[in-house]
Amino acid sequence: MPETDSPQRPLPLPDPLSEPFWAAARRHELHMQKCESCGRLAYPPEIACRACGGGRLAFTPVSGRATLHSWTVLHDPPSPGFRDRLPVILAVVELEEQERLLMSSNLIGIAPEDLRIGLPLEALFEDVTDDCTLVQFGPTER
Amino acid sequence: MWDYRDKVAIAGVGYSKLERRSDQTLAALTLEACDAALADAGLLRSDLDGIATSPSMPRYGGKKGVDEGIDVVTPWYLASLLGVTSDVQWIGSTNGMVTQSLIDGAMAIIAGLCDHVLVYRALHVPDGRYVNFESTHAVGTDQYLAPYGFSMPPAWAAVVLRRYFELYGYDRADFAHYVANNRANAQRNPNAYWRGKTITAGDYLGARMIADPMSILDCDIPVDGCCALILTSTERTRHLRQPPALLTGFAASAYQGAGGTPMNLEDMWDGAKDVARRLWDATGLSPADVDAAQLYDGFSVLVLTWLEGMGFCRDGEGLAFLREGHGDLGGRLPVNTGGGALGEGRLHGMTQLAEAVAQVTDRAGKRQVPGAARSLATISNGLAKSTAFLFSRDG
Numbered sequence A: 001m002p003e004t005d006s007p008q009r010p011l012p013l014p015d016p017l018s019e020p021f022w023a024a025a026r027r028h029e030l031h032m033q034k035c036e037s038c039g040r041l042a043y044p045p046e047i048a049c050r051a052c053g054g055g056r057l058a059f060t061p062v063s064g065r066a067t068l069h070s071w072t073v074l075h076d077p078p079s080p081g082f083r084d085r086l087p088v089i090l091a092v093v094e095l096e097e098q099e100r101l102l103m104s105s106n107l108i109g110i111a112p113e114d115l116r117i118g119l120p121l122e123a124l125f126e127d128v129t130d131d132c133t134l135v136q137f138g139p140t141e142r
Numbered sequence B: 001m002w003d004y005r006d007k008v009a010i011a012g013v014g015y016s017k018l019e020r021r022s023d024q025t026l027a028a029l030t031l032e033a034c035d036a037a038l039a040d041a042g043l044l045r046s047d048l049d050g051i052a053t054s055p056s057m058p059r060y061g062g063k064k065g066v067d068e069g070i071d072v073v074t075p076w077y078l079a080s081l082l083g084v085t086s087d088v089q090w091i092g093s094t095n096g097m098v099t100q101s102l103i104d105g106a107m108a109i110i111a112g113l114c115d116h117v118l119v120y121r122a123l124h125v126p127d128g129r130y131v132n133f134e135s136t137h138a139v140g141t142d143q144y145l146a147p148y149g150f151s152m153p154p155a156w157a158a159v160v161l162r163r164y165f166e167l168y169g170y171d172r173a174d175f176a177h178y179v180a181n182n183r184a185n186a187q188r189n190p191n192a193y194w195r196g197k198t199i200t201a202g203d204y205l206g207a208r209m210i211a212d213p214m215s216i217l218d219c220d221i222p223v224d225g226c227c228a229l230i231l232t233s234t235e236r237t238r239h240l241r242q243p244p245a246l247l248t249g250f251a252a253s254a255y256q257g258a259g260g261t262p263m264n265l266e267d268m269w270d271g272a273k274d275v276a277r278r279l280w281d282a283t284g285l286s287p288a289d290v291d292a293a294q295l296y297d298g299f300s301v302l303v304l305t306w307l308e309g310m311g312f313c314r315d316g317e318g319l320a321f322l323r324e325g326h327g328d329l330g331g332r333l334p335v336n337t338g339g340g341a342l343g344e345g346r347l348h349g350m351t352q353l354a355e356a357v358a359q360v361t362d363r364a365g366k367r368q369v370p371g372a373a374r375s376l377a378t379i380s381n382g383l384a385k386s387t388a389f390l391f392s393r394d395g
Ligand SMILES: [Zn+2]
Pocket: A035, A036, A037, A038, A039, A040, A049, A050, A051, A052, A053, A054
């Protein structure tokens, strides 16, 4: 790698619990765990359901539609890979399928001054390497 | 109500000097604080028969400091440093937060296992940046956060503060009075790291932004140092050097917030309200009985969620309360009278505990709330591992 390349941001190292989530992202799909006993969706993936204790959780596609719950604009690099990316919008989004089903991402295609709570968003997929696709969010296309 | 209300007390408080990076080892600073606490109580090292802390060093993505005596001081190591290994009946170090060690210490005394328990928090600032996710791979919970740059606690707190501002129509100007006044409280506290350095509302509004709307002045300052408390029975304390601060009750949270973000406003309120309900049930008291509130402020926004969660203000009204000066010394509810972690330095809630003790024993000097009979201390963010303690004046 040439020395002029910026350092990479940290990338997810999938584990047995998370592999189906990241595999779906590589196919540009958003999947969440769903408890087979009570129907509650979980993110990040869990070993057992935190609502009912059920141990059977299967990944299922979700719409990718969400609203903006909150955000911050980073001015200080949290890791070497973000030194050349600042300022970056870091968002917490709430998926439409379930109250307080929150997910963190960066927002793409919108300026900080246009952000407001409740802004409609949709999942976008950023292919970072051949093996890694990150789930991001951007304003819903009209 | 808790059967052992007011039966356990804090008999002594000790601090080391708090510095950004000390040229002394953390072990030396810890001994300094522990000996100061013993001297304050009028006890000897050999009187100790219990020692507890949570010795971890929080660091995000960089080298985890684990060297004994340098990065951490475990209670087993401290017992040997103090020369009390043969006196110790009980050691505790498995808790998520040091303040849960205080609960365990109180239990050890109530059970009759220990007479004098030392609870301390030693923290070290390692070389380099405190937050620096150097790894190219993110594993465990980090894999859902670090790729987006969400690997630093100020950003976790920033999304909470942003939502609070947006929902209730506030901005940073509304926080300026509190932050400047809190630093003024630190000027009256000889232990505070920031003693000798006031800030104005203008300084706050112009401060370097870390994760908008969280500036550097919304974060506590990591320090090398230690604070120690001596816990014993109220009866024994009455024969010691200082007036006791009675432990009237405590509560802890096991509330898990939503995943996907380490902190969010609604879950922090819910967790804090659980803590509040348990604390008021245990003590038989209410927010109206509190004369001074020491609310955890590793980040400024936590003062708001605790103020509201504990029932002093309705949701969304805490910032107006502080902006109008009701949290000042002389206000309706003096808040963080010693400067809190923002003004004293990062010791994970020990500053809140030590200040509550000072207030109910008339030892707070120029920052004393006259006649303060009860002082509250809350620690962490309302979610699991958070705690609250109510201390009362003797007699
Ligand atoms: Zn379930």
